[in-house]
Amino acid sequence: MSALWAPFLEFGFLRRALVGCLALSVAAPPLGVFLMLRRMSLTADVLAHGILPGVAAGFLLAGLSLPAMALGGLAAGLLVAVGAGALSRATGGREDASLAALYLVALAAGVAMVSMRGGAVELTNLLFGSVLGVDDGALLLMAGAASLTLPALALAWRPLVLECFDPGFAAAVGARGAAWHLGFLGLVVLNLLAAFQALGTLMAVGLMMLPAIAARHWARQVGGMAYAAVAIAVLASTGGLLLSFHADVPAGPAVVLCAGLGWAVSVVAGPVDGLLARLLRRRHLAG
Amino acid sequence: MTGTFPNPAAIRLADLTVSHQRRAAVHHVSGCFAPGSLTAIVGPNGAGKTTLLRALAGLHRPDAGRIEGAAGQVALLPQQAMLDRGFPLSCLDAVLFGLWAESGAFRAIGRAGQRRAAEALVAVGLQGFERRPVGSLSAGQFQRVMFARLLLQDAPVILLDEPFNALDARTAAELLGVVRRWHGEGRTVVAVLHDLELVRREFPETLLLARDCLGWGPTGEVLTAANRLRARMMAEAWDDQAEACAA
Numbered sequence: 015m016s017a018l019w020a021p022f023l024e025f026g027f028l029r030r031a032l033v034g035c036l037a038l039s040v041a042a043p044p045l046g047v048f049l050m051l052r053r054m055s056l057t058a059d060v061l062a063h064g065i066l067p068g069v070a071a072g073f074l075l076a077g078l079s080l081p082a083m084a085l086g087g088l089a090a091g092l093l094v095a096v097g098a099g100a101l102s103r104a105t106g107g108r109e110d111a112s113l114a115a116l117y118l119v120a121l122a123a124g125v126a127m128v129s130m131r132g133g134a135v136e137l138t139n140l141l142f143g144s145v146l147g148v149d150d151g152a153l154l155l156m157a158g159a160a161s162l163t164l165p166a167l168a169l170a171w172r173p174l175v176l177e178c179f180d181p182g183f184a185a186a187v188g189a190r191g192a193a194w195h196l197g198f199l200g201l202v203v204l205n206l207l208a209a210f211q212a213l214g215t216l217m218a219v220g221l222m223m224l225p226a227i228a229a230r231h232w233a234r235q236v237g238g239m240a241y242a243a244v245a246i247a248v249l250a251s252t253g254g255l256l257l258s259f260h261a262d263v264p265a266g267p268a269v270v271l272c273a274g275l276g277w278a279v280s281v282v283a284g285p286v287d288g289l290l291a292r293l294l295r296r297r298h299l300a301g
Numbered sequence: 302m303t304g305t306f307p308n309p310a311a312i313r314l315a316d317l318t319v320s321h322q323r324r325a326a327v328h329h330v331s332g333c334f335a336p337g338s339l340t341a342i343v344g345p346n347g348a349g350k351t352t353l354l355r356a357l358a359g360l361h362r363p364d365a366g367r368i369e370g371a372a373g374q375v376a377l378l379p380q381q382a383m384l385d386r387g388f389p390l391s392c393l394d395a396v397l398f399g400l401w402a403e404s405g406a407f408r409a410i411g412r413a414g415q416r417r418a419a420e421a422l423v424a425v426g427l428q429g430f431e432r433r434p435v436g437s438l439s440a441g442q443f444q445r446v447m448f449a450r451l452l453l454q455d456a457p458v459i460l461l462d463e464p465f466n467a468l469d470a471r472t473a474a475e476l477l478g479v480v481r482r483w484h485g486e487g488r489t490v491v492a493v494l495h496d497l498e499l500v501r502r503e504f505p506e507t508l509l510l511a512r513d514c515l516g517w518g519p520t521g522e523v524l525t526a527a528n529r530l531r532a533r534m535m536a537e538a539w540d541d542q543a544e545a546c547a548a
Contacts, residue, residue: 175394179395180383182360182377187398189401189406234389236390
């Protein structure tokens, strides 16, 4: 049993990684639940890639400086968040097509920009992160993002639920759904940004979306889903770091793989529309 | 919820043109929904019925002309197809959104509000459904929840977009009873409908729309064979690529 906690007691870098991942785990998954409910699960992925050119611009200007990369990433992420919707509205096209185009261009531009100054190590760090190398600045960014996200989400909860459920009604009663949605996307970008040093731009979205998608199988109401998503993310973070330590697997992918395992277990054994629950219900109806 | 509205403002359309997805959907329509009237909007598919209703609710801005008297007194029932029926929300929470005008985004909803929502559920025949997720409801039960939300909104003008579509006969009859009650209380009710027999039986006024207004007045005078034929012919002649109002 000591294998579960001894590594955290023994190694400071693992404790820092755990604290950072737990901060991400309490704030990002509830945002993922709302993204899923708005059928925007892939948007989070696009935003995560949208951050990359901004981070790369910060890297080109100031090297591996967290504030520069974070500011660049925030600006680029917000630009993509606002730009995709505005582009599709202005051209009469489909938003998913605009998102796919932006995502591909952003990824290619980000990789090209990083490669202009950095080598393979920097590129790998930006794409896949380095959970075990989380420094004070990154830790503060993660904790700060979580501290801002939770009260902001509590404040925006009612309009966000209404905007997801019935946007027409929200507009008719003057609930300012679009403004709340924009603020919500800002929180998504902030959390993806907070996660990028630990998990990288390619993996940051994993801890946001996988627990949220899994939570659908454990609760029938939005609040319950948010709690379930946080619980799954906390387990995935802790389990992923332990897996990384004991099995010598890179920590970021290990955390995301554990979140994926949580999703797989939920799909099979979750009480709400899980495969086993459906099978049992069918047998009950047949019998 | 049981208030009377002897004098809601008349809603006037003055040469109203509204486009939807850059195509003219409602074309130079003028007329008036009288206070306390019960009006059906009918017409072929793509005639602009939903666009007009949504414009009345303030969801589409007119390209030309004006809507007078609707602002701030309208409650809208959207088409079921426009909602996520599997959304993880309890019936009570869904109905409580009807109190938005009082609660807004932040104010707490007290026991009185919860009781009113529960009473609205009882009024539409869903007693004991407070905690049931809306995702577990049939189409008819879901529509009853939406009617309960309208009851809670307690608005002088009620707009219904295909309120009886895909409902069983009993649910449709009971919800029609709610509509009659609203009319009896003096509220202005406007409903988009496809069932012309229902319109002839229950709705004294009709607006026949085929992007242009082909008739607006007493149902018997509007739903003539000649008008309906004209509407069908106009629907067949529409150019869906027409960018905007050409008149």
